[in-house]
Amino acid sequence: MKNIQDLRLFCETAQQGSLSACARKMDISPAVVSASLKRLEADLGVLLFIRSTRNLRLTQKGEQFLRHCKNALAILDEATTQIHSEDEELRGVIQLSAPSDMGRNLLLPWLDNFMEAHPRVEVRLQLSDSPADLYSQPVDLALRYGKPKDSGFIAIPIAPNNVPVLCASPSYINQFGSPTTLQQLTEHNCLCHGHNDTLHTRWTFSKESKQASVDVTGDRQCKDGDITRKWAVAGKGIARKSKLDVIQDLIHGRLVEINIDGWHGETFPLNLICAERRILSPTVNAFKLHLLENVTALFNQLK
Structure with missing residues (x-):
């Protein structure tokens, strides 16, 4: 052969x-x-x-x-x-898909910094809350929350301990209070979002070995995660968002995390996904390290 x-x-x-x-x-x-x-x-x-x-x-x-x-x-x-x-300058094209909220508010400045450090790198970015098809679309890499559905994909952990959190603005909490039980969520204006044909109006929580779900309602629904976050910051209701998506708002006090008697969401890891190992070029590996450094720095600020 x-x-x-x-x-x-x-x-x-x-x-x-x-x-x-x-x-x-x-x-x-x-x-x-x-x-x-x-x-x-x-x-x-x-x-x-x-x-x-x-x-x-x-x-x-x-x-x-x-x-x-x-x-x-x-x-x-x-x-x-x-x-x-080994001794060459990083170069090449990064074809990347990412969720809308993270893409606009975290990823864009990180990409700018990476490209300033490596001027021969090009980026083609696709932002959507609907997962990109790595086989049929012009995308080599995807930042995705949750476990990969395709077991054949290569998944590189970027934020393995990320979780969904309940959050609202200080103005909303001052006006309407903060729920102290899961059932009280049904009394609040909850900001629901989703993607494709799915809208997440049932919020699931875990506590020790128990699980519970609550059907929530609200006057605002959107399939763009960035819009949902902006509504929450504007005091329009309670959102359930990836902690990484709202971490800057939590750090600067624009949003407050709501803790309900030890109930929490399941781990919601962020992974860098690709279909084949050969895509992991030196440029992609350097970009991966850049992502890890920035994500780690953000979570350290919140401690």
Whole structure:
């Protein structure tokens, strides 16, 4: 198995789902892709794909080989990158998706600082509370809250101990008081947000080994987390937000965290997600460290 390009074409064909799509992606002819796969199958002595006139799917042996092949290519790419980049200036394009609130209020200045330190780095940023599709959209990295739904993704912890918190402005609390039980939340104007077709109006809490949920209502609902935070700061109601999203407001007193008799939200970690290990270039690794430093500094200010 001397041709590494055969391995790359195999992985790309599996991801694209057809010879023609792989050929377009790699800017070669379908005949070259077909010959490469036949050569690889002959070298291995197994059938990797089941082909028909319209469909192409991996065999069981093909699926098994694909996992090992991706790992092997990732290790090789990482080694090659390290050899050629030890003394080089960071460069390249960071294609990143992030939640709207964190993106606008925390990430933008962090990106500016990173790009000022590394002027040959470019950034293409997508902000949305709906998760980006790392396979179909022009995004290599995503900052996401919660555990990755795709177990095949690589998840790098950025804020592993982040939690959702209840918060409101001092003016709201002065006017309406602060709830002391979960049930009292139903008596308050709660600011609900969500994404896609989901609006989170049931808030779930944990305490020791117990769990409880409360159905909340309010006169303001939005699927943009930044708007929800701004409503809370303006005194319009109680919000349930990621602590990292409101940490600057908590530090500067624009919002106050509401604690209800030991009830708390489940851990809501922030991870940097990518689909393949080869994406973790020296530039991405440096950006990851930059994120970790800034997040750690913020949480230290709140202590």
